[in-house]
Amino acid sequence: MIAWRIASALAVALVVVGCGGSSDQDAGSPTGSGVAAPSSTTGEVPDELADEGDMTVTYEDATTSEAQNGRQMMESAGLLEDLAASVNDMFNLPNDFQLLGQECGEPNAFYDPNQQAIVLCYEDADFAEAVFARDGDPDPVDAALNAEVGSFYHELGHMLIDIYDLPITGREEDVADQLAAFVMLSPDDDGAVDADSVKVIRDFAGEFRAFAEEQGEVGDSDYAGGHSLNQTRMYNLLCWSYGADPAGNAGIVDDGELPSDRAELCEEEYEKLDYGWGSLLEPYVK
C-alpha cells in the first residue's frame, strides 16, 4: 500500500475543523460529471494529470476578533504551509491550487472547484479552540489545530474526487471523511500508525461532538442532509482510528468513547476503506 508520510510531517502543527458542523456547512461540492472516466489501473499517470502544479498558501485579512484569533493560531503554527507541503509531496496536481485562510463570517471549511481552492475559515479554528477550552482540554489550541487538519483532509477528499474524476460509490461527504482518516492513519514504513495522527483524528471527532451539542435536537432537515449527523461522523472517525490499530488504540473502546458493538466491525471497515482509497489514488501519488 502507499506509504503516506503526512502524519509525521504534521505532528508539530496540528489543527482545525470541518465541513458540516453545526449547520449544513461545506460549500465544497465536486462538479463530478455523473459518468466518470475509467480510472487508470496501470499505475501510469495520464498526461493530463502529470504534476503540473502546486498548492500555494495565502493568509487573507482578518477583521473580526474571532477571525483574528483563528488566523493567529493558524499562522503562528505554520499550519497552512505544512498542509500544502504535504499535498505537494504526495500528489501529482494537474494545475496550481490555493489553500486560503479566510474570514468567512462563520465556522466552516470548503473546497471551491471554480476557484480551485480549499478554504479554511479562521472562525473555525476560533470556534474549535473555544469548545475544547470549555470542555477542559489541556491544550485547546493544539486540539483546535488538530481539528483543522482533519477538516483540511476532508476538503482534500472533495478536491481529489473532483480533479481526478474518481469513481466513488457512497455519499461524497462520508467518502471525504474516509479520505481524511485514510491519509492520517496510513501506517509508516514500520507498519505502525502514528500516535500523534490518532490524536488528530480524535480531536477532529471531538469537534463533531461539540457541533452536535451545539446543534441540540435534530430534525428532518438534518436527517435529509448531505452530511451524516455530527454524532455519526464522530463515531465513524473513532471507529476507523480504532480499526487501523485495534491493539494500539484499544483505549478508544476501553474508555467508552466507541461502543464495543461498533468496535467489533471497525478493523474490517478500516481495511476496506484503506483498500478503496489506496486503489483509487495509486495512479496519482508521487
Ligand SMILES: [Zn+2]
Ligand atoms: Zn464536505
